[in-house]
Every structure is written in C-alpha cells, then in structure tokens.
Amino acid sequence: MSDTSVKKERKPMSKRNKNILELTVLYTIIGIMFIIIFYPLVWAFGMSLNEGSSLYGSSIIPENPSFEHYIWLFTDPRSNYLIWYQNTLVVAVTTSVVATFIVGLTAYAFSRYRFVGRKNGLYAFLLLQMFPVLMAMVALYILLNTVGLLDSLVGLILIYIGGAIPMNAFLVKGYFDTIPRELDESAKIDGASHFRIFFSIMLPLAKPILAVVALFNFMAPFMDFILPRIVLRSPENFTLALGLFNFVNDQFANNFTRFAAGSILIAVPIAAVYLFLQRYLISGLTAGATKG
Known part of the structure; x- marks a missing residue:
C-alpha cells in the first residue's frame, strides 16, 4: 500500500x-x-x-x-484566644472600612479631576507597588516608636490603611474611569455638589470594586504575621496570627492540635464576609483590572 x-x-x-x-x-x-x-x-x-x-x-x-x-480555646483561663480574635476583628473591620472610604475618595479625585501633580501622583502609586512592605519595616518601627504608637492596635491599623491606598486607589481609579462622565455633568446641572455626586452616584455604581477592596483589606490582618510581630509586644494586643504562633512555640509546648483548631476558626469571619460580598466580587475584579 x-x-x-x-x-x-x-x-x-x-x-x-x-x-x-x-x-x-x-x-x-x-x-x-x-x-x-x-x-x-x-x-x-x-x-x-x-x-x-x-x-x-x-x-x-x-x-x-x-x-x-475548640472548647479549650474559649473556656480555659490560660487561653487568650478570644482576646486575639477580638483584636483581629477590630483591626480588620476598621482597616476595611476606613481604607475603602479613603481609597474611594482618592480614586475619585484622580479619575475625575485634573490638578497639579496628578500625573506624578499616579506614577508614585505605581512606584510604591513595586517595593515590598518589608523594605519599610525598620522605618515604620522607628516612626511608631517616635509617635508613641508602638505596641498598639492603632499603630497597626494606621500602617494597614496607609499600605492599602496606593495599589487599591489605582485599581478603583480604573473602575471609575469606566463610569460615563455624563452622569457627573447631569448631576452638576441639577445643582449637586462634588460630595453629593460622589456619595449618591459614584459609590453606588462602584460597589463591585469597593467590595473587592473591602474584602482584601479585611483578610489582611487575619493572614499577616510579620507586621504584627514587629509592632506588637504585649500578649493582650496580639492578633490571631501572632497569638497562634505561641501554640507551636514555647508557651504551650508545641501544641499543634490547638493551633489547628484556632486556625480553622479564622476562616469563619472571612467566609462570612466573602459570602456577603460575593455578588459584587467577580464583576469588580474584572472591570477594575481591565481598564485603567
């Protein structure tokens, strides 16, 4: 053949x-x-x-x-788990709410207004994203020690909020750019102020991307270990990641089973927030990432 x-x-x-x-x-x-x-x-x-x-x-x-x-975590007097959980929730909720609000205002200003330093400000946001936060740990430690906020949740919250602004503001700005400017102009003709336009028009339309920012900033304090390790010193101020480290360190004689139980419970608030915001997440990620 x-x-x-x-x-x-x-x-x-x-x-x-x-x-x-x-x-x-x-x-x-x-x-x-x-x-x-x-x-x-x-x-x-x-x-x-x-x-x-x-x-x-x-x-x-x-x-x-x-x-x-699990019972030991919530009932034993030697366990500070509830205190660590409360500290983490305070840091996470405060960071999420305040950072999302500041990011929204910043992104709105860069998206809708033309002012001196606008272009350089955008370049600065891009530049800040290129360097890991570990490079600034020594400076942050000295700064917090100087202003008396070392070993306090307030100092930790301020660092989280400041670190969230550059990347998230650039992301939200890309989303605001997709919203037609005709909406702003129509509102101005009707006599709406800048803040009225922001709160009544822009924020409702930007719920998807703001939900993404809120979720990411809520998750960060639950997952981060290095920054709380540097900032916090007193056990009563520990967050969960830092507190659970004691379970596998020397305080509780390498108790990995209790560490596992405490780690599993971390997922509860994160899952709750995710389920609450899930209808906005996919559209927010795609729209904010595709246009800038």
Whole structure:
C-alpha cells in the first residue's frame, strides 16, 4: 500500500472528540488544583479533632474525634484566644472600612479631576507597588516608636490603611474611569455638589470594586504575621496570627492540635464576609483590572 493511500485513510479527530479531550484535560487540572487546595484544610480540621498535641501522632481521620481543643480555646483561663480574635476583628473591620472610604475618595479625585501633580501622583502609586512592605519595616518601627504608637492596635491599623491606598486607589481609579462622565455633568446641572455626586452616584455604581477592596483589606490582618510581630509586644494586643504562633512555640509546648483548631476558626469571619460580598466580587475584579 502506498503512502498516498495511507494518508487518505487517516481521518482528522472529530470536533466532538476534540471537545471531550479538552474537557478531560481541563477537569483533570481543576481536580488536581482542588486536591492541592482542599487537602491541607481537611488535614488541619482532622488534626484539630485529634486528642493530644503532637503533629506526627495526628491523622486526617481521627479515631476518637473530639472538640476538646475548640472548647479549650474559649473556656480555659490560660487561653487568650478570644482576646486575639477580638483584636483581629477590630483591626480588620476598621482597616476595611476606613481604607475603602479613603481609597474611594482618592480614586475619585484622580479619575475625575485634573490638578497639579496628578500625573506624578499616579506614577508614585505605581512606584510604591513595586517595593515590598518589608523594605519599610525598620522605618515604620522607628516612626511608631517616635509617635508613641508602638505596641498598639492603632499603630497597626494606621500602617494597614496607609499600605492599602496606593495599589487599591489605582485599581478603583480604573473602575471609575469606566463610569460615563455624563452622569457627573447631569448631576452638576441639577445643582449637586462634588460630595453629593460622589456619595449618591459614584459609590453606588462602584460597589463591585469597593467590595473587592473591602474584602482584601479585611483578610489582611487575619493572614499577616510579620507586621504584627514587629509592632506588637504585649500578649493582650496580639492578633490571631501572632497569638497562634505561641501554640507551636514555647508557651504551650508545641501544641499543634490547638493551633489547628484556632486556625480553622479564622476562616469563619472571612467566609462570612466573602459570602456577603460575593455578588459584587467577580464583576469588580474584572472591570477594575481591565481598564485603567
């Protein structure tokens, strides 16, 4: 049989088979990513239900599951978990609300007005995003110590708010640029002031991107360890990330099961805020990231 006849007998893959192959590859990748993300959570929850305190003696499926570690966190006098939780919520809520409001005002000014230094201000925001916050830790420590805000939640909140402005303001500005200016002009003709336009028109239309900013700034204090470690000194001022470190440090003799129980409970407020804001998140991320 000649090569020509062999080539004629070969049939290209049908469109249906090609789609099946693409879906199979796609779902395989999604399944692998799901396992990578979900397995540590299941393992941590299983470890929190194990008796004892050892990391290596714990299993993902406990033989005798118990909630004793969760009970200990909330009832034992030696545990400051409730204080750490309260501190973290105060920092997270305050940072989220204040930062979102300031970011909204800043982004609105850069989006709608032309003033001296506007272009340089935008360049400064971009420049500040290029450097990690770790580079400023020494300066922040000295600054807080100078103004008497070291080892205080107020100082920690101010750093979080200041750090949230550059990146988020640039992101929200991109969203404001997509809102037609005709709305502002119509409101001005009707006699609306600048603040009335901002609060009555811009903020309601910018709910998606502001929800993204609020969520990110709410999550940061729950996840951050390095900054609270530098700023806070007293155990009664610790946030959750810093306080839980004591469970695997020297204070509680490497109690990994209690650490796991405390870590699992961190997800509760974050999940609640996420579910509350989820209808805005996807549109906010896409719109704010595609136009600037």
